[in-house]
Amino acid sequence: MTEKTSTEEFPFVDEHSGPLLRLTDVNTSFHTVRGEVRAVSGVSFELARGETLGIVGESGSGKTVLSRSIMGLLPRSGVSQSGSIVFDDTEIVAAPVATLRDLWGAKIAMVFQDPMTSLNPVVRIGRQITESLRLHTSMDKSEAKATAISLLEQVGIPSPVERFRNYPHQLSGGMRQRVMIAIALACAPRLLLADEPTTGLDVTVQAQILDLLTSLQEERRMAVILVTHDLGVVATRTDRIAVMYAGKIVELASTTKLFANMAMPYTQALLNSTPRLSDPSHTRLTAIDGRPPDLIDPPSGCAFSPRCPYATEQCTLEAPPLRAAVGDESHLFACWNPLPGASAGAVLTPEGAS
Amino acid sequence: MAADSPLLSVEDLVVNFRKSGHTVQAVAGVSFDVIEGETLGLVGESGCGKSTTGRALIQIEEPTSGAVRFQGTDLTSLKRRELRQARTGIQMIFQDPISSLNPRRRVRDIVAEPLDIWGLETGDQRTDTVNTMLEAVGLDPKVAGERYPREFSGGQCQRISIARALVMKPKLMVCDEMVSALDVSVQAQILNLVEDLKARYGLTLLFIAHDLAVVKNVSDRVAVMYLGRLCEIAPSDDLYHHPAHPYTDALLSAALEPDPSAVRERVRLTGEPPSPINPPTGCRFRTRCPRAEARCAEEMPELVEIAPRHQVACHFPLLNTGS
Numbered sequence: 273m274t275e276k277t278s279t280e281e282f283p284f285v286d287e288h289s290g291p292l293l294r295l296t297d298v299n300t301s302f303h304t305v306r307g308e309v310r311a312v313s314g315v316s317f318e319l320a321r322g323e324t325l326g327i328v329g330e331s332g333s334g335k336t337v338l339s340r341s342i343m344g345l346l347p348r349s350g351v352s353q354s355g356s357i358v359f360d361d362t363e364i365v366a367a368p369v370a371t372l373r374d375l376w377g378a379k380i381a382m383v384f385q386d387p388m389t390s391l392n393p394v395v396r397i398g399r400q401i402t403e404s405l406r407l408h409t410s411m412d413k414s415e416a417k418a419t420a421i422s423l424l425e426q427v428g429i430p431s432p433v434e435r436f437r438n439y440p441h442q443l444s445g446g447m448r449q450r451v452m453i454a455i456a457l458a459c460a461p462r463l464l465l466a467d468e469p470t471t472g473l474d475v476t477v478q479a480q481i482l483d484l485l486t487s488l489q490e491e492r493r494m495a496v497i498l499v500t501h502d503l504g505v506v507a508t509r510t511d512r513i514a515v516m517y518a519g520k521i522v523e524l525a526s527t528t529k530l531f532a533n534m535a536m537p538y539t540q541a542l543l544n545s546t547p548r549l550s551d552p553s554h555t556r557l558t559a560i561d562g563r564p565p566d567l568i569d570p571p572s573g574c575a576f577s578p579r580c581p582y583a584t585e586q587c588t589l590e591a592p593p594l595r596a597a598v599g600d601e602s603h604l605f606a607c608w609n610p611l612p613g614a615s616a617g618a619v620l621t622p623e624g625a626s
Numbered sequence: 627m628a629a630d631s632p633l634l635s636v637e638d639l640v641v642n643f644r645k646s647g648h649t650v651q652a653v654a655g656v657s658f659d660v661i662e663g664e665t666l667g668l669v670g671e672s673g674c675g676k677s678t679t680g681r682a683l684i685q686i687e688e689p690t691s692g693a694v695r696f697q698g699t700d701l702t703s704l705k706r707r708e709l710r711q712a713r714t715g716i717q718m719i720f721q722d723p724i725s726s727l728n729p730r731r732r733v734r735d736i737v738a739e740p741l742d743i744w745g746l747e748t749g750d751q752r753t754d755t756v757n758t759m760l761e762a763v764g765l766d767p768k769v770a771g772e773r774y775p776r777e778f779s780g781g782q783c784q785r786i787s788i789a790r791a792l793v794m795k796p797k798l799m800v801c802d803e804m805v806s807a808l809d810v811s812v813q814a815q816i817l818n819l820v821e822d823l824k825a826r827y828g829l830t831l832l833f834i835a836h837d838l839a840v841v842k843n844v845s846d847r848v849a850v851m852y853l854g855r856l857c858e859i860a861p862s863d864d865l866y867h868h869p870a871h872p873y874t875d876a877l878l879s880a881a882l883e884p885d886p887s888a889v890r891e892r893v894r895l896t897g898e899p900p901s902p903i904n905p906p907t908g909c910r911f912r913t914r915c916p917r918a919e920a921r922c923a924e925e926m927p928e929l930v931e932i933a934p935r936h937q938v939a940c941h942f943p944l945l946n947t948g949s
């Protein structure tokens with residue numbers, strides 16, 4: 273159906289110029305009994321209007337904390353945050369809740385992994401959709417209801433008029449996730465953060481939900497950040513991919529370039545350890561020894577070095593900065609010994625990262 | 627036992643649950659064999675009955691009818707004591723590695739528990755066996771043995787579960803979604819470990835999972851389930867290259883490959899599986915099937931062999947030979 277193909281230039285530029293979202297040296301830490309957990313460290317990137325960015329990482333890589341930081345959804349205490357997250361001229365880091373409330377639902381929306389716990393179980397789904405419409409737009413009750421029913425129809429819910437009066441428990445997992453998407457899209461946000469939107473859904477339903485997201489995005493020229501652990505989810509549906517490991521972006525490139533010419537050994541390891549349908553049975557997987565590091569006491573130097581087959585002494589001493597590949601400024605990676613075919617150019621300062 | 631004779635033979639297995647006055651047919655007449663030394667994969671979406679089938683084999687879930695023959699003995703006909711003895715030859719690994727280990731016992735005692743229950747080994751012999759098993763699953767017995775499960779990650783807990791299963795020297799291991807809770811890099815370690823242990827201990831595996839690529843990776847043959855019934859069984863490569871059941875075809879085309887250039891002809895299913903409380907008449911897949919005709923509503927298709935070792939339950943199978 274509406275499979276995305278990666279393009280070098282992103283065709284969806286709306287009336288504003290400049291990036292929709294700009295992250296500069298974002299750090300997020302949690303204070304725990306055991307010490308400070310550096311969940312996100314030194315993340316910088318820009319997101320163009322209408323672009324789809326995939327953020328890929330294993331559990332504990334910081335991908336979910338990063339998406340919550342962008343949303344401004346971190347707890348108010350026990351967290352320290354630095355750096356800057358600018359969404360369309362609005363600074364999100366340390367913004368007052370009132371500012372964030374104007375953004376939430378209206379300009380930035382989020383779809384979470386578990387639709388059962390993110391929907392209110394004692395409120396009819398119709399009301400959960402109209403709530404943000406009444407709050408952020410001047411629609412009256414009946415206009416909001418009509419819009420909500422049309423949204424339910426757009427996300428592929430059969431008999432939307434009847435479903436409008438249902439409670440979440442009356443719907444299946446796939447239907448609930450569609451309702452979540454309808455709620456997220458109600459006020460036509462400029463940015464949709466989808467955090468593992470299809471994890472836990474069945475394969476056939478997962479394909480339906482991803483297709484739905486892709487087609488709605490194209491209709492609405494909305495930017496999407498798709499956060500997932502699954503390279504399969506982002507391979508055909510994103511313009512660019514950021515790979516995260518131990519709280520840092522370790523590689524960032526256009527989707528086609530990333531798969532064709534990856535530079536970071538971790539990206540390669542992640543791909544090689546994923547079983548593929550196209551491989552014959554009993555194909556030996558290239559597993560990565562060990563497991564992701566403890567973010568309270570991360571290894572010195574490159575966080576991947578203890579598991580990396582190419583690690584040298586330099587890797588254990590000095591953390592590699594995120595640099596652009598020679599001849600391709602849009603391909604960034606953080607590695608002292610990149611894979612053959614990739615070589616690093618100048619170090620990018622956070623301000624210069626794009 | 628002769629080569630190619632089934633180690634496990636399931637005949638017309640039915641498992642019904644009673645739920646608020648309704649009968650839910652979780653498994654509705656399933657038959658298959660598991661040949662000694664092979665890995666049979668069982669795939670399907672949630673609610674298709676694959677886990678219930680796995681549990682019914684070792685009678686954790688009591689089958690409503692049907693037979694489960696293991697090494698020639700029908701487990702459903704045995705008395706409780708005989709059943710306990712017979713099923714030591716079958717061990718099960720569950721999805722959630724952390725909750726399937728007792729949090730208050732040391733790893734050494736968790737692994738030794740089956741030996742203790744059966745009074746098989748004590749003292750140095752018990753210690754040796756536990757050490758061997760922990761080493762076999764890639765854990766250092768000196769370090770890991772004295773610790774508690776909470777000190778281990780999900781992948782390591784799954785290794786401990788495997789060690790505990792192996793200690794009884796089983797013939798058959800039933801793995802129910804054993805890698806679905808693990809990260810990709812850890813999942814690969816466990817899948818490789820399973821392959822190694824299978825060769826080393828001459829195991830036969832029933833590998834139940836929802837992830838098609840994972841199942842293909844470990845299996846010699848794959849069975850596909852939908853709403854309590856088997857749709858198709860075939861050697862893995864055959865099934866993935868020439869799916870004959872429209873449901874298998876749809877499942878394969880919905881799978882996501884980590885490759886931007888992977889172009890598949892997409893067969894899109896609409897809707898979701900119907901409720902097993904009130905399954906469709908005839909073929910259970912017909913309500914979502916692009917090939918369904920009137921006959922599918924009237925007559926339930928049985929598994930028939932369409933190629934050597936390739937069985938399909940469909941009135942209108944896809945019989946293309948090209949891929």
